[in-house]
Amino acid sequence: MERLEEWRRLLAAGQYFKVVCGAGHEVEADVERLAYVYTLAGCNGFDVSAKPAVVEACGRGIRAAAEVAPAMGLTLGVRPFITVSVGMPGDHHVRKAVITSDCVACDLCIPACPTAAITADLVVVEPLCIGCGLCEAVCPPAAAAIRWRHDAKSLRTILPACLQAGAESIELHAAVADGEATLAEWQVVNDCLPHGLVSLCLDRHFLSNHDLLERIRRAHAVAGNRLMLQADGVPMGGAAASGWRATLQAVAMADVIERELKARDPRFRHLPVVLSGGTNQATGELAARCGVPFAGIAMGSQARGLVQAGLPNVMLGRVDTALKTLVAGAHAMIQTSLARPELA
Ligand code: SF4
Ligand code: SF4
Numbered sequence: 001m002e003r004l005e006e007w008r009r010l011l012a013a014g015q016y017f018k019v020v021c022g023a024g025h026e027v028e029a030d031v032e033r034l035a036y037v038y039t040l041a042g043c044n045g046f047d048v049s050a051k052p053a054v055v056e057a058c059g060r061g062i063r064a065a066a067e068v069a070p071a072m073g074l075t076l077g078v079r080p081f082i083t084v085s086v087g088m089p090g091d092h093h094v095r096k097a098v099i100t101s102d103c104v105a106c107d108l109c110i111p112a113c114p115t116a117a118i119t120a121d122l123v124v125v126e127p128l129c130i131g132c133g134l135c136e137a138v139c140p141p142a143a144a145a146i147r148w149r150h151d152a153k154s155l156r157t158i159l160p161a162c163l164q165a166g167a168e169s170i171e172l173h174a175a176v177a178d179g180e181a182t183l184a185e186w187q188v189v190n191d192c193l194p195h196g197l198v199s200l201c202l203d204r205h206f207l208s209n210h211d212l213l214e215r216i217r218r219a220h221a222v223a224g225n226r227l228m229l230q231a232d233g234v235p236m237g238g239a240a241a242s243g244w245r246a247t248l249q250a251v252a253m254a255d256v257i258e259r260e261l262k263a264r265d266p267r268f269r270h271l272p273v274v275l276s277g278g279t280n281q282a283t284g285e286l287a288a289r290c291g292v293p294f295a296g297i298a299m300g301s302q303a304r305g306l307v308q309a310g311l312p313n314v315m316l317g318r319v320d321t322a323l324k325t326l327v328a329g330a331h332a333m334i335q336t337s338l339a340r341p342e343l344a
C-alpha cells in the first residue's frame with residue numbers, strides 16, 4: 001500500500017515521468033541499460049513489454065542505478081514503478097511489421113526504421129519492432145508490402161508472471177474501435193491486478209470525443225479510483241517532430257478529458273491523466289499555456305532517441321564520463337518536459 005500511496009502522490013503533484021521502453025521492444029540488454037540510465041536521471045516509471053524476462057531486465061537496471069547513484073553524487077527519489085503494456089489487436093503499440101512478397105526491394109524502409117529492426121535482406125527482427133509504422137509510411141504505394149501481425153499474448157497467464165517478475169501496474173492500449181472487446185480485455189487486466197493502479201491508453205483515431213469519454217466511464221466502472229489514463233496524442237509521434245506541433249494532440253486530448261469529464265463529474269476529479277504520444281520537451285510548457293493540468297508524461301521515442309547512440313557502451317555498475325553525460329542530458333530533458341513555466 002505504501003508504494004501505491006507514493007505513486008498517487010507523484011501523480012497528484014504532476015511529477016510522474018515514465019520512459020516507454022516500447023511494448024514491442026523485447027531486447028533485454030537494451031531495456032536494462034535504458035532503465036539504468038533513466039533511473040539515474042530521475043525518471044520514476046518505466047513501461048515495458050509484457051514479458052517476464054523484460055520486466056526482470058528493467059528491474060536489474062533500476063537496482064544497479066540505485067547502487068551506483070551515491071558514487072555519482074546523486075540522491076534518487078521514488079524507486080521507479082514498472083508498468084507492462086498489453087494491447088488490443090490493431091493497436092499500434094502491440095503489432096509487428098511483416099514484409100510480404102509484394103516487396104520490390106527498394107530498401108526505403110531500412111533507414112526509416114528507428115530501431116534498426118529491418119535487416120539488409122529485408123526481414124523484420126521481431127523483438128526490435130515497436131510497431132511504429134514508419135516502414136509502412138515510406139513503402140511505395142505500388143508495393144504496399146508491409147502487413148501487420150498482432151503480438152497475441154495470453155493475458156491471464158502472462159500478466160501474473162509479469163507481476164511476479166516485478167511489474168507493479170498494467171496498461172491496456174485500447175485505441176481500437178471495438179468497445180466491447182476492449183472492455184472484456186480491461187476486465188482481465190483488472191482481475192489480474194485487483195488492488196494496483198491500472199492504466200488505459202487511448203487516442204482519438206477511432207473515437208469521437210463522446211465515445212472517448214464513454215469508454216473512460218466504462219473503464220472506471222470496473223477499476224474505480226485505481227484507474228489511470230494515458231492520453232495518447234499521436235502514438236509514437238515523438239520521433240517525427242519536436243516542439244508544440246508534435247505534442248499538441250496529447251494536450252488537446254487531456255483538455256477534453258479535463259473539461260468534459262473531470263470538471264463536470266466529481267467521480268473523476270482526481271483521475272490521473274498522463275500525456276503521451278508525441279510528448280517532448282515542449283509538453284509541459286504547452287500544457288501550461290493551454291491551462292491543461294496533467295499528472296505526468298510518458299515518453300518513448302524522444303527519450304530513447306536521446307540516449308540511443310551512447311546506450312550500447314553503457315555497462316551496469318560502471319561509472320564513467322560517458323555515463324555521466326548521458327544521465328545529465330536525460331535529467332535535463334525530464335526536468336524541461338515536466339516544467340510548467342510561470343506565464344506572464
Ligand atoms: S519502422 Fe517501426 S513498424 Fe517498421 S519494422 Fe521498424 S520498428 Fe517495426
Ligand atoms: S519500403 Fe516496402 S518495397 Fe521497399 S524494401 Fe521496404 S518493404 Fe520492400
